[in-house]
Structure formats: structure tokens, C-alpha cells
Amino acid sequence: MNAPGLAGAGRVKADGPLKVAVPRGSLLGGTLDILDAVGIDTAAVRGESRALIFPGEDVTLVTMRPSDVPTYVEAGAADVGFTGKDVLLEQSDRVVYELLDLGYGRCRMVLAGRRGDTKLGEAERRLGMMRIATKYPRIAERHFEGTGRQVEVIEVKGSVELAPLIGLGEGIVDLVATGRTLEENDLEVREEIVECTARFVANRVAHKLRAAEVDDLTAKLREASGQ
Amino acid sequence: MIHPIPPGTRDVLPDEMRELRKLHLALIEVFEGFGYGEVATPAIEYDEVLARGDGRAAKSGYKFFDESGDLLALRSEMTVPIARLVSTRFADTEGPLRLCYLANAFRAVRPQRGQMREFAQVGVELIGAPAPEGTVEVIEVLGAALDAAGLDRAVIGLGDADLYRQLLTELGVEGERRDSILERLATHDLVGLETELSEVVSDRDCETCVALSQLRGGPEVLEQARGLGGAAVGRATQRIGETYEALAARGAADRVQIDLGLLRDLGYYSGAILEVYDPALGHVLGGGGRYDALMKRFGLDLPAAGFALYMERVHVAQMEEGQP
Numbered sequence: 001m002n003a004p005g006l007a008g009a010g011r012v013k014a015d016g017p018l019k020v021a022v023p024r025g026s027l028l029g030g031t032l033d034i035l036d037a038v039g040i041d042t043a044a045v046r047g048e049s050r051a052l053i054f055p056g057e058d059v060t061l062v063t064m065r066p067s068d069v070p071t072y073v074e075a076g077a078a079d080v081g082f083t084g085k086d087v088l089l090e091q092s093d094r095v096v097y098e099l100l101d102l103g104y105g106r107c108r109m110v111l112a113g114r115r116g117d118t119k120l121g122e123a124e125r126r127l128g129m130m131r132i133a134t135k136y137p138r139i140a141e142r143h144f145e146g147t148g149r150q151v152e153v154i155e156v157k158g159s160v161e162l163a164p165l166i167g168l169g170e171g172i173v174d175l176v177a178t179g180r181t182l183e184e185n186d187l188e189v190r191e192e193i194v195e196c197t198a199r200f201v202a203n204r205v206a207h208k209l210r211a212a213e214v215d216d217l218t219a220k221l222r223e224a225s226g227q
Numbered sequence: 228m229i230h231p232i233p234p235g236t237r238d239v240l241p242d243e244m245r246e247l248r249k250l251h252l253a254l255i256e257v258f259e260g261f262g263y264g265e266v267a268t269p270a271i272e273y274d275e276v277l278a279r280g281d282g283r284a285a286k287s288g289y290k291f292f293d294e295s296g297d298l299l300a301l302r303s304e305m306t307v308p309i310a311r312l313v314s315t316r317f318a319d320t321e322g323p324l325r326l327c328y329l330a331n332a333f334r335a336v337r338p339q340r341g342q343m344r345e346f347a348q349v350g351v352e353l354i355g356a357p358a359p360e361g362t363v364e365v366i367e368v369l370g371a372a373l374d375a376a377g378l379d380r381a382v383i384g385l386g387d388a389d390l391y392r393q394l395l396t397e398l399g400v401e402g403e404r405r406d407s408i409l410e411r412l413a414t415h416d417l418v419g420l421e422t423e424l425s426e427v428v429s430d431r432d433c434e435t436c437v438a439l440s441q442l443r444g445g446p447e448v449l450e451q452a453r454g455l456g457g458a459a460v461g462r463a464t465q466r467i468g469e470t471y472e473a474l475a476a477r478g479a480a481d482r483v484q485i486d487l488g489l490l491r492d493l494g495y496y497s498g499a500i501l502e503v504y505d506p507a508l509g510h511v512l513g514g515g516g517r518y519d520a521l522m523k524r525f526g527l528d529l530p531a532a533g534f535a536l537y538m539e540r541v542h543v544a545q546m547e548e549g550q551p
Contacts (some may be wrong), residue, residue: 074509075341075509075510076508076509076510077509091335093340095414095418097414097415097416097417098415098416098417098418098419099415099417100417100418101418199418203509204415204509204510204511205413205504205505205506205508205509205510205511206509208382208443208484208486208502208504209382209504210385210504211443211444215441
């Protein structure tokens with residue numbers, strides 16, 4: 001069981017519209033499309049507004065970084081939300097209910113190295129370990145641990161493709177949609193770690209106490225996603 | 228001068244302390260009214276004794292050696308220490324034993340997650356009363372405690388810890404795969420659950436399991452569950468049904484939500500499991516259930532049940548509900 005949170009953390013107002021966490025960035029389009037498909041008005045979010053919160057009659061849409069979605073949903077600040085499986089895997093200690101695989105936002109978490117470069121294999125053979133730069137340190141650590149290899153994981157925040165090009169590590173673990181960024185930077189996929197898609201998640205208490213609303217939305221999303 | 232305290236610990240100042248004290252007294256008064264006597268046990272115990280309860284559940288985050296080289300551990304909850312106390316001090320006592328406590332417990336935390344290393348739990352243990360009467364009594368006491376705290380909207384989730392263990396056995400799922408599926412159920416990872424189940428059982432059985440885990444509500448969900456079929460489901464719904472009916476007969480079923488998706492990750496639970504929610508808070512307020520096999524590990528073969536509430540969370544919920 002999880003250790004309890006700070007006394008003040010995670011206050012939810014139970015009444016009023018369901019609060020839905022919507023990820024900005026690459027998942028935004030797919031998320032708004034599926035919300036439209038289940039009859040939730042997203043015109044305001046699609047507009048030019050810089051607002052973060054878009055109140056509606058039955059649901060309030062709250063926009064945020066995809067990696068913040070599990071944080072808000074776990075605390076109950078949002079009742080349900082959309083985010084990528086990559087985010088959920090990286091934050092696997094967050095207690096959120098993963099209700100649906102929505103199918104869109106498909107991409108792959110991969111291990112990549114410089115094209116034609118033998119450094120990755122060489123480092124493993126000679127030194128017994130590799131240095132891997134990534135924005136997903138926990139996914140990377142788990143992957144190499146699970147395949148019995150030792151690595152030094154180096155966490156970076158920005159463009160991770162840069163790292164092996166100028167000598168920070170021999171390879172990278174990163175999310176790849178089309179593979180173009182890798183290609184343009186002279187990198188190639190060496191191993192596929194996991195395939196990631198958008199997921200629908202719920203706060204544990206909201207799932208119990210707003211069961212009818214959550215179930216209804218889940219059923220509609222399931223149908224709309226065709227999964 | 229600033230002198231830091233470890234993350235996940237905190238000071239309590241007079242205003243909050245007054246409110247916590249009031250809440251504590253109100254809860255203990257409820258417990259005493261039902262015949263539960265308050266006990267205290269040491270915060271540090273021998274690691275060996277705590278580990279006897281359940282390796283996973285009572286796993287202590289903090290262990291250290293004492294001056295004579297014995298391994299000591301800070302308790303992470305109160306059920307195991309009370310099982311130890313009962314088997315040592317009350318082994319010959321006739322009839323059900325009723326004990327309650329307010330105690331600080333300690334758990335390891337992950338950094339920057341807002342988790343507490345040290346937290347107060349308040350709860351009861353009823354030892355020697357089998358299901359369903361024992362379970363019914365514990366839920367009744369829990370309901371009265373929530374009333375006393377002024378949490379009129381709080382809900383008690385009632386599920387069955389054996390449901391999926393038995394259902395998976397019935398479907399021929401064993402070993403590591405079974406544990407892994409139970410883990411998916413406990414964390415409510417429905418996507419992973421479907422994927423794993425579809426690899427080992429028929430599509431129909433897979434759908435049944437997933438649908439079952441989504442059933443929560445009034446007594447009508449028992450009917451729906453029976454409709455999904457199977458002996459394990461039949462037995463679990465009968466156990467839950469008996470408990471629920473007995474509660475209804477005592478007028479104590481109003482705040483109970485039957486939840487067939489409830490699974491707690493403390494390994495010692497068997498039969499009924501409980502969780503407490505309040506709409507004002509995004510985290511669970513506490514939980515409990517039956518642990519009929521736990522006392523035997525301490526040499527006393529007695530059925531048992533209980534619950535624990537996180538004191539600070541109950542207090543926050545109280546404030547949010549506007550009744551400090």
C-alpha cells in the first residue's frame with residue numbers, strides 16, 4: 001500500500017463537472033478528436049486562448065503537459081485524464097487506474113545509436129557497460145536490468161539526440177514516432193523497447209465515487225476509439 | 228536559525244493539535260462504546276517478529292541494530308504488532324477480543340512525492356469473531372467512526388480478497404502468471420489485465436474478469452456478478468451478500484458500496500476487504516478487512532478483522548467538508 005500523502009495534498013471537490021486532464025503537445029489533436037467524437041465540446045481548447053481551464057456543463061477540460069497528467073490525476077485534482085503509455089511507464093509508481101488503450105498517438109520507445117557505429121556493442125563487450133542518455137531514466141533502467149545488461153543512465157531534459165553525437169554516452173533511449181529526427185541526426189534504431197499509445201486514466205477515488213460518470217465516459221471512449 | 232527535519236515528517240502546532248486531539252478523543256469514544264479497549268505498542272520491534280506477520284505488508288522501511296546486535300525495525304502498520312501482542316498477552320482469553328489504537332507508523336517514501344514517512348493511524352482489531360458477524364461489526368464501528376468525524380458523505384467500499392485468487396485457480400491460471408494478473412487487478416491496470424488474460428484464458432473468460440472488476444454499486448451488482456457465472460464468483464458474492472444483508476438489517480449499509488474490483492495489496496487479507504473514500508479527498512482515507520490466517524502465524528488460530536484510518540487525511544477531509 002502506498003504511503004499516505006501530505007495532509008494537504010489531493011483535495012477534490014466532488015460535486016460539479018468531471019475534471020478531465022487533457023495533454024498538450026503531440027497527443028492534443030488525437031485527444032480533442034476523440035473528445036469531439038464522444039460529444040464533448042472542444043472548440044474553446046482548439047481556439048487561440050491561452051487559458052488552461054475550460055469549464056463546461058458536464059466536464060471541465062484542464063490542459064497540461066502530458067507528464068503532469070498522472071500527478072494531477074493521482075492527487076484527485078483531475079478526476080480522469082489522457083496521457084501516453086510512455087508517461088505511465090516512466091511514472092509507474094503513480095497510483096492511477098489505467099482504464100483504456102485509445103490507440104492513437106502510437107510511437108515506439110527505442111534504443112538508438114549512431115548509424116554504423118559499433119561503440120554501443122564495443123562498450124558493452126569491453127567495459128561491461130554502456131552509457132545511455134535519455135529523458136526516460138526509469139524505463140531505460142528497467143529495460144537494461146530486464147535484459148541483464150549494465151548501463152549508466154544519464155538523464156537529460158532537452159533534445160536527447162545530441163548526446164551520442166558529441167560524446168555524452170554511446171546511445172539513447174527515446175520515443176520515436178516517424179523516425180525522422182533520428183535519421184536527420186544520423187542515428188538508427190538498435191532495439192525496440194515498447195510500443196506506446198494514448199491511455200485513459202482515472203483517479204482511484206473518482207473511479208469509486210463517480211462510478212456512473214466514469215463508466216459512461218469510458219464506454220463511449222472505448223467505442224469511439226474502436227479498440 | 229533553520230534546523231531541517233527529514234522529508235516526509237512534520238511538526239504539529241497547537242491549532243492543529245487541538246483539532247487532532249478532539250478527533251482522536253471522538254473516535255476512541257466511539258470505539259470504547261463498542262467495547263474496544265485502547266492499547267499502545269512500541270514503535271520499534273524485532274524485525275524478525277514483524278516479518279513473521281507478512282513479509283510484504285509489514286515490510287519496514289527503517290531497520291537498525293541495537294547495542295547487542297539485534298535487528299530492530301520501525302513498524303509500518305499496527306495489525307501485525309497487535310497480532311503479536313494478542314498472542315503473547317491474551318492467548319487464554321475467552322471470546323472475541325476488541326482492541327483499538329492511535330499510533331504513528333513509518334514507511335519508506337519516494338522523494339518529492341508528497342508522501343509521509345511518519346503518519347498517524349487510528350483503528351480497531353476484532354480478534355476471534357468469524358465472518359460474517361465479525362466483518363459486520365467492524366463495518367458498523369467504521370461507519371460510526373465516520374459519523375463521529377462528521378464525514379457524512381464518506382463511502383465504505385466492500386470487496387472480497389479471495390474472489391480473483393479463486394477465480395484464476397478455477398480458470399487454471401497458476402504461479403507467476405497468476406501473481407502478475409493479481410498485481411494488475413490491484414493496481415487497476417485494465418489494459419495490461421486484458422492483454423495478460425487474453426494470453427492464457429478464452430476471450431469470454433477474459434471479458435468476465437474485466438467486467439467483474441468494474442462492478443461497483445449497491446446490492447444489484449451482486450446479481451450482475453452472478454450473471455457472469457462461475458463457482459468462485461458464486462462463493463464471493465454469497466460472502467459479500469451475507470455481510471451486506473446483515474449490515475442492512477442493522478441499518479448500517481447506507482454508506483457501503485459493494486465493489487468487486489477491490490483488491491488491496493497487503494498480502495495477509497482474506498475474505499472481506501474494505502476501503503474508505505470521501506468525495507472531498509482524492510486519496511483513500513483508510514482500509515481494512517479480514518485476515519483469518521494472520522493470527523496462526525503467531526500461534527493462535529483465530530479469525531480476525533479490523534480497519535485503520537489515516538488520521539491526518541480524516542482531518543483534512545473534515546476541514547474540506549466544513550466540520551473541523
